Amino acid sequence: MSSVTQEQVEEVVHKALESFGADPTEFAPGTTFESLDIDSLDLAELSQIVDEEFGVTLKGDDMKQIRTLGDAVSLILERAA
Amino acid sequence: MSERPQDAVALVTGGSRGIGAAIAGALAADGWPVALTYRSGAQEAAAVVAAIEAAGGRAVALQSDVTADGAAAAVLETAREQLGGPVLTLVNNAGVREDDLAISLDDERWQRVIDTNLTAVFRMMREALGPMLRARHGRIVNIASVVGLRANAGQANYAAAKGGLVAATKTIAVEVARRGVTVNAVAPGFIATDMTADLPKEFLDGIPARRAGMPEEVAAAVRFLASDDAGYVTGSTLYVDGGLAA
Ligand SMILES: NC(=O)c1ccc[n+]([C@@H]2O[C@H](COP(=O)([O-])OP(=O)(O)OC[C@H]3O[C@@H](n4cnc5c(N)ncnc54)[C@H](OP(=O)(O)O)[C@@H]3O)[C@@H](O)[C@H]2O)c1
Numbered sequence: 001m002s003s004v005t006q007e008q009v010e011e012v013v014h015k016a017l018e019s020f021g022a023d024p025t026e027f028a029p030g031t032t033f034e035s036l037d038i039d040s041l042d043l044a045e046l047s048q049i050v051d052e053e054f055g056v057t058l059k060g061d062d063m064k065q066i067r068t069l070g071d072a073v074s075l076i077l078e079r080a081a
Numbered sequence: 082m083s084e085r086p087q088d089a090v091a092l093v094t095g096g097s098r099g100i101g102a103a104i105a106g107a108l109a110a111d112g113w114p115v116a117l118t119y120r121s122g123a124q125e126a127a128a129v130v131a132a133i134e135a136a137g138g139r140a141v142a143l144q145s146d147v148t149a150d151g152a153a154a155a156v157l158e159t160a161r162e163q164l165g166g167p168v169l170t171l172v173n174n175a176g177v178r179e180d181d182l183a184i185s186l187d188d189e190r191w192q193r194v195i196d197t198n199l200t201a202v203f204r205m206m207r208e209a210l211g212p213m214l215r216a217r218h219g220r221i222v223n224i225a226s227v228v229g230l231r232a233n234a235g236q237a238n239y240a241a242a243k244g245g246l247v248a249a250t251k252t253i254a255v256e257v258a259r260r261g262v263t264v265n266a267v268a269p270g271f272i273a274t275d276m277t278a279d280l281p282k283e284f285l286d287g288i289p290a291r292r293a294g295m296p297e298e299v300a301a302a303v304r305f306l307a308s309d310d311a312g313y314v315t316g317s318t319l320y321v322d323g324g325l326a327a
Contacts, residue, residue, distance in 0.1 A: 041256065048211045
């Protein structure tokens with residue numbers, strides 16, 4: 001799984017967030033999920049997508065620590081490595 | 082109003098006999114490709130599939146004990162593979178009863194009924210929700226019982242499971258409502274099936290309608306809740322009981 005790049009993770013995360021109704025013009029590493037109106041159900045769905053795409057399992061505790069898009073991308077990259 | 086995606090399929094647990102067989106038939110008649118599961122009744126399940134096919138519908142029978150580890154994810158995946166689309170209607174119908182007065186009800190019979198009628202249903206729902214959320218469309222119908230609401234001596238295990246199922250139905254309904262996924266319960270009263278074959282006929286005197294219900298009458302309620310028309314009905318329990326719970 002070391003072949004997963006930051007760009008690939010960002011693409012999957014951005015696509016998912018857009019499908020949840022978030023505004024893609026707001027996407028930046030420092031953007032918080034809260035400011036995008038991404039709620040706990042969206043995050044649960046995101047973790048399923050990430051599991052399917054990269055085989056990375058994010059648990060409830062992980063999701064609680066993730067506040068920004070950058071946090072999410074780094075954690076997924078770290079787990080996929 | 083969200084319409085069901087073209088490739089959507091339905092899965093009915095315990096579809097080999099009784100109420101589940103009628104539900105499978107009703108959904109197939111409504112255009113759903115149907116996977117029906119059974120524990121041991123392979124011949125009965127094959128007969129239900131044959132009847133659906135003879136009426137112009139599509140169905141497959143899948144052996145799967147709902148209480149087995151990993152059964153939920155495996156059977157949902159097999160249904161998707163065999164019918165060519167995600168399970169967007171899930172009917173949790175498989176159920177058992179093992180009656181006794183509480184004072185003599187042992188741990189094994191308590192646990193078996195809770196495992197089959199409650200825990201297994203939760204697992205099916207959990208595994209089915211992902212694709213439904215993704216599709217922005219889903220229908221879950223849980224077969225509860227009037228005994229979840231009204232006391233029936235000798236059924237503490239069954240009542241606890243069915244009452245718990247109604248509570249879980251409502252909770253999950255509110256968790257997923259904003260994604261076009263509905264979760265409802267149907268609570269049958271006394272329905273003429275193998276499950277009730279041993280009950281005394283005097284039982285009918287206590288039913289306002291003065292008769293047993295037919296599996297098809299329960300199936301009609303499920304067919305409605307699974308339809309596009311029922312998109313705004315969620316977290317509810319529909320009684321099909323001849324007035325028993327009224
Ligand atoms: N009949 C009533 O008056 C009544 C009233 C209220 C609620 N209900 C509920 O309605 C549902 C259906 O009842 P019914 O009267 O149609 O029952 P039934 O005639 O006894 O049929 C039960 C069905 O469930 C399947 N099943 C049982 N345990 C299973 C397991 N561990 N894994 C997979 N499948 C399993 C059986 O498969 P096999 O044939 O392979 O064993 C069969 O297809 C149940 O949830 C019941 O509690 C019934």
